Amino acid sequence: MRESAAERHDRLLGLVRERGSARVSDLASQLGVSPVTVRRDVEELAGRGLLDRVHGSVSWPQDAPAAAGPGGTGLVLGMLAPSSTYYFAEVIRGAHEAAARAGARLILRISDYRPQEDHARTEGLLSAGAEGLLVAPGWQHPGDPAAFGGWIASLPVPTVLLERRPTAGSPLDGLDRVCSDHAHGVLLAVRHLVDLGHGAPLLMARADSPTAVAVRSGYEEALAALGLRAPQDVIDSVPAELAPDAFEQAVQALREAVHSGVATAALIHNDVDAIQVVQRLAELGVRVPDDLALIAYDDEVAALADTPLTAVAPPKREVGRHATELLVERLGHQGADTPRRHLTLLPQLRVRDSCGAPSPRP
Template sequence: MRESAVQRHDRLLTLVREQGTARVTELADRLGVSPVTVRRDVETLTRKGLVDRAHGSVSWPRPRTAGAAGVGTAPVFGLLAPSATYYFADVIHGAHEAAARAGARLILRISDYRPEEDRARAEGLLAAGAEGLLIAPGWRGRADQAEHGDWIGELPVPAVLLERSVDPGSPLAGLDRVCSDHAHGVLLALRHLTGQGHAAPLLVARADSPTALAVRAGYDQALRALGLERPHPVIDAPADRDPAGFERGVQSLWTAVTSGRATAALVHNDVDAIQLVQRLAELGVRVPGDLAVVAYDDEVAALADTPLTAVAPPKREVGRLAAELLLERWGRSVRGRPADRAAGGAEPAARRHLALLPRLRVRASCGAAAPELLEEGRAQG
C-alpha cells in the first residue's frame, strides 16, 4: 500500500532528528523517493518550523542560547508530542501561537509513539532550558500509562498533559490537562446517523492510540445513551500497519452491508476511512448509497472522492489552551506563588481538567443535501 505524505513526513523528521543534519540527496535515498519530493516535503516542514533548511541540507532546529537577542528574559517551554504531523500538527500550531503571543519560546521534541523514550525526551527539553512542559505521551495501549507515565508527576517544572486522559487514582490524576471529549464526538456522529433513519451504526476503529481507545469507549457510551444495542463487534482495519488485517476488516464490513445488517459506520481515522471507502467501492458498495460513513479526526476527510462527514476534535484549541494554562502556572512559580502553595493565606489555585467538545462537519458521505456544522445544542436530525 502506498505510503502517505503524513507517514513520509514522520519518517523524514525522525531521520533528521536522529542525525541532526542530513543532505537532501541522502534523505531521498533513505526514504526511497526522489530529491524533488524531499525538497517539497522539506519546504512544508520548514514553513511549520519543524526543520531548518540551508544549502541542500536539512537540520533539526536547535534551541537558542540565553544570550541570543531578545531571548534572555523570555520563558522557554518544551512540548513533547508523539508526532509533528497529522492530528498533532494542529495541536502544536495552537500551542506555538499562544506561546508566541505571550513572548515565550516553544521547543519541540517528538517521541514517535515510543513511550519508553518519553522521559529521555523530556529530560532533553529540560536540559535545553525549558521552564515548563506540555506533554502528550507516546502511549499506544492501556498498559503504557502505568509503565511509562509516573515520571511526569515528578517533574521539577510545571507540566500540562495534552490530549491524554489518565486512570482514576493514577499519580497523574492531579495534573492539569487539556483534551478533546471524544465520547461527545462519537455521540454527535451516532446521533446524526440515527437521526437520518439508520439503525445502530457499526464502528471501525484501530486500538493502537489513546484517541482510538477513547473512540471505542465513547462508542459504547453513545450506544447506551441512545438506547441501542451494539450491532456488530468493533472492526479493526488498520490500513497502514496490517494490510491483511485491513482486508479482513473490509470483508467484515462488506458482509454486514450486503446482508442488510448495516447501513452506516463510524470510522477512525480519516486515512483508514478513505482507504476503506475506496476498497468497498471496488467490491460494489457505494457511499453513501449503500453505506453512510462518518470519519473521525477531520484532517483529510474533505479531500475524499466523496467528501466524508467527519468528527473534528478542536485540536488547535487544545494546544492553545494548554499553553495558556502552562503560562499561568509558570507565572505563579516565578512570582514565588506556586500553584500548590497558598500565597498570603489565599487558597491554592485549583488544578484543571479541560475537556473541549468536538464538532461534526456534515458532508456528502452521509447523503446530506448541503454541508453544515453540527455542535451541541443544535438539531441533529
C-alpha cells in the same frame, strides 16, 4: 535521530526571535539545511502568522512580543509529542501560536510513539532550559500509562498533559490537562446517523492510540445513552499499508454487514483509513452513501475524499493553544495555591456528503 520539520521550525523561530530579522541564506547556514528548505519553512510559518517575509529576509511579526521584550514573558516552554504529523501537527501548531503570542520560546521533542523514550526526551527538554512542559506521552496501549508514565508526576517544573486521560485517582490525575472529549464526538456522529433514519451504526476502529481507545469506549457510551444496541462487534481496523491482509479482512467484514442488512451506517476511526475503506468498498460494489452512510473520525483529510466524508473534528489546534496558555498562566503564579484544572474541549461534527446529507453549497 533525524530532526523533524516541527523541531526545525522551532529552531528557525528561535533564531528570528533573538535577532528580530534574518536573511534566508544566513538561516540556512545556521540550521544546516538548504536555502530551498528554509524558504519552504518560512512560507509555512509566514502563512501561520508566526513570521513576516520580505525580499529574501524574514522578521519577527511587529504585533508579536519579543521573547524578552516589553510584554513578553521570556519563558522557555518544552513540548513532548508522539508525532509531528497527522493529528498532532495541529496540536503543535496551536501551541506554537500561543507561545509566540505570549513572547515565549517553544522547544519540541518527538517520541514517534515510543513511550519508553518519553522520559529521556523530556529530560532533554529540561536540559535545553524548559521552565514548563507540555506532555503528550507516546502511549498506545491501555497498560502504557502504568508502565511508562510514573515519572511524569515527579517532574520538577509545572506540567500540562495534552490529549491524555490518566487513570482516575493516579498521581497523573492531579496534573493540569487539556483534552478533547472524544466520547462527545462519537455521540455527535451516532446521533446524526440515527436522526437520518439509520439504526445503530457499526464501528470500525483502530486500537493503537489513546484516541482510538476513547473512540471505542465512547461508542459504547453513545449507544447506551441513545438506548441502542451495537449491530455486531466492533470491526478492528489496521493501516492498509502496514497490514494489507488484516485491512482486507476488515473491509470484507464491513461489506458483509452491509450486504446482509446488519447495518446501513458506520463510523470509522480514522479518516485516512476511512478513505481507503471507501475506495475498496467501491471496488466490491458497495457505494457510499447510497449503500452505506459513513462518518470518519479525526477530520484530517476527510474533506479530500472523492465523496467528501462527514467527520468528527476534535479541536486539535485549540488543545495546543489552551494548554500553552494554561502553562504560561501556571508559570506566572508559581507558589500560589491555585487549583489544578482539567479542561475538556468538545469536538464538532462537519457534515459533508458521505452520510447522505449533502453539505450546503456556496
